[in-house]
Amino acid sequence: MGSLPKYQTPGTAAGGTSEGNQLFPVFLKLNQLHTLLIGAGNVGLEKLNAVLANSPLARVTIIADYVSDEVYELAGKFPQVTIHNRLFTESDLNDVNLVIVATGNESLNNYIRDVAHQHNLLLNVADKPSLCDFYLGSIVQKGDLKVAISTNGKSPTVAKRLKEVLNEGIPDELDTTLQQMSRLRDTLSGDFAHKVKKLNEITSVLIEPKDEIAERKNFKWLIWCSIVASIAITITAFWLKNPGFQSFVQTINPVFYYFLGASFIFALVDGAIGMSYGVTSTTFSLTMGIPPAAASMGVHLSEIMSNGIAGWMHYRMGNINWRLFKLLLIPGIIGAALGAYVVSSLEHYSMYTKPAVSVYTLILGIVIFKKAFKGKHKKADKKIKRISLLGFGGGFIDAVGGGGWGSIVLSSLIAGGRNARFSLGTVKLSRFFIAMVSSVTFILMLSHGNHWEAIFGMVIGSALASPIAARVSNQISTKAIMVSVAVIVILISLYSIQKFVVKVL
Template sequence: MQNTLFPVFLKTETAHFLIVGGGNVGLEKAETLLKQNSSIRLTIVATYFHPKLTKIISQHENISFFERPFEEKDIENKDFVIITTDKSEINLEVRELAKSKGIKVNAADQPDLCDFYLGSIVTKGNLKIAISTNGKSPVLARRMREYFTEVIPDNIEDNINDLNKFRSNHKGSFQEKLADLNEITSGFQKIKKQKNSKKYKQLAFTLAVSFSMLFIGYGLSTIVSISDVKYGLSHVPNEFYGMLLIGFLAQLVDGAVGLGYGVTCATSMMLLGINLPAISGSIHTAEMFSSGVSGYSHYKFGNVNKKLLLWLAIPGVFGAISGAMLLIYLGNKYVKIAYIVLSIYTMIIGIRLIILAYRKVKEKKKIGNTGFLGFSGGFLDAFGGGGWGPIVTSTLLSKGRKSNYVVGTVSLAEFFVTLAAAVTFFASLGVSHWYIITGLILGGITAAPLAAKLAGKLPQKTALLLVATLVIVFSVRILLKVF
């Protein structure tokens, strides 16, 4: 079927709309019109009014309403009619009356009765985008609206005003003005965006491959014979299987919810009595691979905000290096103190997860000090073997940001943070606990794509409470063991 729709932006100051029906659909249509113009002339006729619609009517003097069945006189002096009842005979009657008077009609979920559609609308100041699927899939149109609302920056209004001033002050001919405007706005082209996107993927892939080759090369250099390899494979300790499971579950939760990998692994390994710098070094070495796969998966699914990524990743790298160096110093000289500090730290993280689980969704607020957030998250993550997600993700979510974009951006930034920490530990300690590292890597990589697919779909509260309970219990056990 050919799409013959012609998009038109209607000035609503002089238009008078009639809505027939006051249920859920009538409420939705009224909200849509009022969102575009709160002073729009609106008349609603219905035998039932949704309580929320009644409240909206009481707040707007420009809305007239009649609680009764539709009558022929209701259509007089109306410019547009929107039908929202679930009675097909009423819908058809209203449609025929409107058609006889030359009035355009929209009938909810009945494309054959429609003269026009109310598309999903993206509004950013003077920028307005209307999206339609020709009545085939309103759900897809709504999803597209949510996508464009997120990716179009809030300060686009500044660009519009600047371009308007340039256009008004330009003294050249129409063709010269058009050429200059095309040149100025060329930075918005999709091709350029795609090129910049490829740079992120290439950088992440190159760094991951380079460090993995260094890591594997170093390991192979310490295994001088095939018999040693066979012996090692035949004597795989139980820690490998435990870390395989922990790596899978931790990455599944971390990739889907945005936190929990490091603290889960750290508390588990502390219970095994592993050296503290080796714990954080092993976790970050393994997490570098899983976070790389997770970050790429989120990028592929469109869950990454590139501007926020830079503000988190760069300071986070410096924080990770600082935290790793401090842990190396304390872990070698003050082991017992370091264990106590880290146990208390992971317990606090567990409590923070519980608070996050019961936190009410807040309205979207401006994010301040993003660089400091990235630095502190990277520092504590490297020092404690985890915490990047509980600190950074929870802070961004508390500002009302969408879960999938927060999780995706934080996951990709985590790759660079864990890479910096892993390199620092590697340079100071070399590689130890191969079986633990391998188990974490294989478990994490296996779970990463599945976790990215589930981002924003898993019950976040349940996942957070489970991780928090596990971390707190492990932290208490570690403190009891130390004392």
């Protein structure tokens, strides 16, 4: 061991000024150390009981000119405990790690302290805090759970009373919980950070206040009621305004299956890389001849449920920045409603709006391609502050182009120095409401129903992919997917633009 520092009374600085409790709690593996106990009367018996009760395999050597019958009896139950009925000598300090003194002889105690320090050993002297390098605190134990209590040597009686309170207050069944958590930890894969996050999710309910639990339940019902309401509004509007919807229910167009399969794949890709569903779905829809407004409506309808579930999961994990959520939500809804209104009003001019949207998807494809080869983003010096303006712009562009809320808003927040985890959770949750408002606006604005087979294919395809999207993200290279998506989107967008230019010329 290294040399011990100049001795100071615990809790007191070198100048004698009180510094409060300066003790540093540790738990020693006494089964791997050699402990010397000097004294074997009543106090020695108490110390030996404390050591063996907490560490039954502790190696203890007892030195005492008097050994009580109770000490002999207790030591006889532990073969690794040795008793020497004689006076203490300095050579007894050889090959030991800790010293506990229980003699009641003040001069002997002072002598043992001096020679123990010369041997660089830590010691505890019963009922003499000023001579101690460490204290034996009161212990509360429930199986593998162990709680140590110390009063800085001021009052062992108070420590014992606290021990009684905790013994009664902590249920014995808590050890069962520890064993189950240990087995659960052994089943988890991934790195340390992932395991900690997963265990925090599971145990968060143990410390969550009742009012937060009630709030969470209310929010859950709000999410699901909103989903049910949006579906009911959608079906009712389709049925009342569009006779084509009624015939679609009876006769399914093959286009439905094309969009079902494509949307399923796009949703898997989005689950793997956290973005691109809007841009891939919109690009595919435009290529298949769907007008921009109808394409955007299909994308937003299919995103209602997936983003509602994702937002709820992030809410459960505590990944929501509520101040940021409020700043994004209202402007985002206004922007989305306005964007959906504008693009729906221009539906008759889809010949011209379609290439404009293709240019937009081309830009997003390039952004995705750049992200694939870009390293981790360095934290900005200042956080982005115009959150409301960002939400409005993101909602408007997302509705007009059929996607981009995640790419634009999330990227801007992270680039502006916001925490990535909280930004992702907040953007996902707000996206649910943005998608719902955009969808309702599109349904109320559009007057014809020639593309319901494509729209419902997208809705059902993305819903089927949602449960397995997370598994896909763990099996496929994110970089490879992003590059593939970017190349496909860029090529299809260029093809659509080229067709428009040729047609005009």
